[in-house]
Amino acid sequence: MTYILKPKMHHPDLPKNARGFTRRDYEGRVSTLCAGCGHDSISAAIVQSCFELDIEPHRLAKMSGIGCSSKTPDYFLGQSHGFNSVHGRMPSVLTGANLANRDLIYLGVSGDGDSASIGLGQFAHSIRRGVNMCYIVENNGVYGLTKGQFSATSDKGSKSKKGVENTESGIDLVALALQLGATYVGRSFSGDKDQLVPLIKGALSHHGPAVLDVISPCVAFNNHAGSTKSFDYVREHNEAVNRLDVILGRTPITADYAPGTVTEVTQHDGSTLRLRKLEESYDATNRIGAMNYLQERHAAGEVVTGLLFVDPDATDLHDRLGTTDVALNKLGTKELSPGAAALAKINDALR
């Protein structure tokens, strides 16, 4: 394991966003992952997304579990608090953090081992509970840190580096997320930044459980012929349903996109998702349609990418619980401790 300090010097001409931050302000430490790892591309996409969304770094908390993917929060957003927690349990830690302070943005980073195996229960329950979060699964179909075991998202019939064939059915986290009630569901590919950045921006702006399954080939253990999560396999089998751009309500940006059918979806926070439809029939606001489409394409051997579903009127856990607008961690003695007079009444009722 290396521990390398990155120079903090900024070039004075680096462009700044509306909050006065440069792209460098969103970077973290130097990655210690293998050269060419798909996860580093995702980290770069996160950096770009946060820069473009003008997020103040300290207003975002980055959470992860254990594994290669879960190490990455150290490699982006160095000025944000981060929490590298317990294997498979990031969703519960994120849920608690979110309950404590509803004012921050919560970015959960996980992997396929972390979310589909040991943490499948927490993945499922955080989604059905409606936690407001951007949950990114960096999905390589393999256990990298422990050197190449199949994960639960490995497709049945895919081969390990040693040539062993996986005989167990793969779990499709996107299909699960749709069924469990996620209100923003997308899939992308670490090697497709043009598609990935807008998806992340949309997820970070979404008010509710947003799940992104990002196929991210493992250069060490899962980027060979026979793997269904390799760069080549995904490029050949990618079936993008749409191209997405996010426009924040407060930022007037003129669209510079190729003509085509464009649908605008306004999210809870006022941001607008512009979906450039590649598939004429695809409607990203139809959950059942998304589930059917996903299954059909999967049966045809295709990996569907893009924004599969969004519910623009989504609610989150706080809405459901009816929590006060003030972050719970900002309440003081006066708001929390009912005092001696109230206690006297309680005592009386117990006599």
Added chain:
Amino acid sequence: MPEHVTTAPLAAVNDFVVKFANVNGSGSASANGLFAKAIIRMGVPVSARNIFPSNIQGLPTWYEVRVTEAGHLGRRGGVDISVALNPQTWDDDVAEIVPGGYLFYDNTRPMPASKFRDDITVIGVPLTTICNEAYKLPRERQLFKNIAYVGALSWLIGIDTEVVEKVLAEEFASKAKLIGANIQAFNLGRTWAKENLKPIGLQLRHADAVGDRIFVEGNNAAALGAVYGGATVCAWYPITPSTSLAEGFMEHCEALRTNEDGSKRYAIVQAEDEIASIGIVVGAGWNGARAFTCTSGPGISLMNEFIGLSYFAEIPAVIFDVQRGGPSTGMPTRTQQSDLLLAAYASHGDTKHIMLLPADPSECFEMGAVAFDLADRFQTTVFVMLDLDIGMQEWLVEPFKWDDAREIDRGKVITFEDLEAGKEFGRYMDVDHDGVPYRTYPGTHPTRGAFFTRGTSRNRAAGYSEKGVDYQYNMERLLAKFATAARTVPAPVVRQAKRKTKSAVIYFGSTTPAMHEALEALETQGHHLDAMRVRAFPFPQEVFDFIHAHDEVFLVEQNRDAQLRTLVVTEGGIDPAQLTPVLHYDGAPITARFLIDAIGKRMSASNPIREMAE
């Protein structure tokens, strides 16, 4: 109408034990509760215990009420009046009655003579017949039969009718129709008894021995303590005997923490399991909210990994462990103090945790609040170790107290202002030489104070490090922090013997009332013991000093393996030979009679003259 009596019937005023044997789900609980409450309202203390199965309907359940003007609130042992209304447990219930005691039963159906004893007084009341004549609906016949037996008993032992009517009026204040119906049922039983039976030798008299005490369950009290202590996040998973703690928190919060617009100054999540529960607590604690979960031993087993993370990453968390019989699912509805070792050293690696050991519901309230201050001050998990006996039984205890000048103590938190002023921040530095570092909450400052929390090794500035020196520095600092905690946690309570003695006893938690009663009785037998009630782990130095000041120290615990003794030996380097375990672990709460017998015998045998010349 006494039949077959060869031993003189017991006679006493305000000092006896009544045990009700019922079938669960039959509605007996509220009638039995009425019985206990009415006696308290007559100014006579009671200690009441519900003994129940892991079941909703059809299995045996008991309710034991000790009437004790002297204020002995532990279990005494033995039954003076058995109200035997469950045919399934009849033989055991009859066998348990002390010679000279009384058996009360429904004699609607005749019982063979072999089912009785000739050294007790048998009292039959045709409850079924009475209720079948008075009520048409089967549900009414069943429910009011319960109130009717309380009515009959009230005549036999002298419960004041007016008091009962008052309690019923309060109980059903929101359902006025039920007040009259219940009073009618009560009088049905009482009138029949008055016309057919004479009062028995065990009698109640109005007294003034209750004072301003309250009658409350420990779980309810601990939940209220959590409200007063400023807990805002509760994540939990249902498990007996802790469920009513989470439910109590819900009820108290609804009443005390709801804004005028209906929004809530709290958040409660029923999680998918105990692992998620503690994960939510750790996430909330990391982010600066006061958070807790409540569970029992099996839940602690599941939470172990997170508890280690809380210890090592230094994140406040409060866990209420309402202990029950283990291992495995063990005796889920019976009491024990058998999670001490599990909690004290929970998780992998070198870990130690703070535990608070409340003795009764009043202390559950106090410790339920103070646990959150300790968790924030020491940035670690704090266990509040209740047990089923404290948690799920109503105890007559001192009223809850709160000082309005008390402020929530958030511990060492670096604020936006501190960071603006350029205050140095290193997450794991021991700035004050007490082992306790400073922390920042996420979102505090745009450019300063952020750090990366991890369960792996790091340096003082929270940077990743696999260097042995960094790891060791951190582990030693955690020990220093634990030593600071030992000087901060609630101090033990000492009760000196009337004569100077080299014998002593250490006890804790729900053993307390039985221990106090036993100490008085042992004293009258000539056995003098200094006594110390331990209230927290890590042990303050005075615990070890107390042991060193005595030759033989009894350690009373409700578990098999003398777990507190192991902690004392391990943490204090005490010679195990000096510590004599006194262990009670059959799932029923420890009794004064057991303690008097166990300690008295040992003291008489090992050294009949323990007391030193004054």
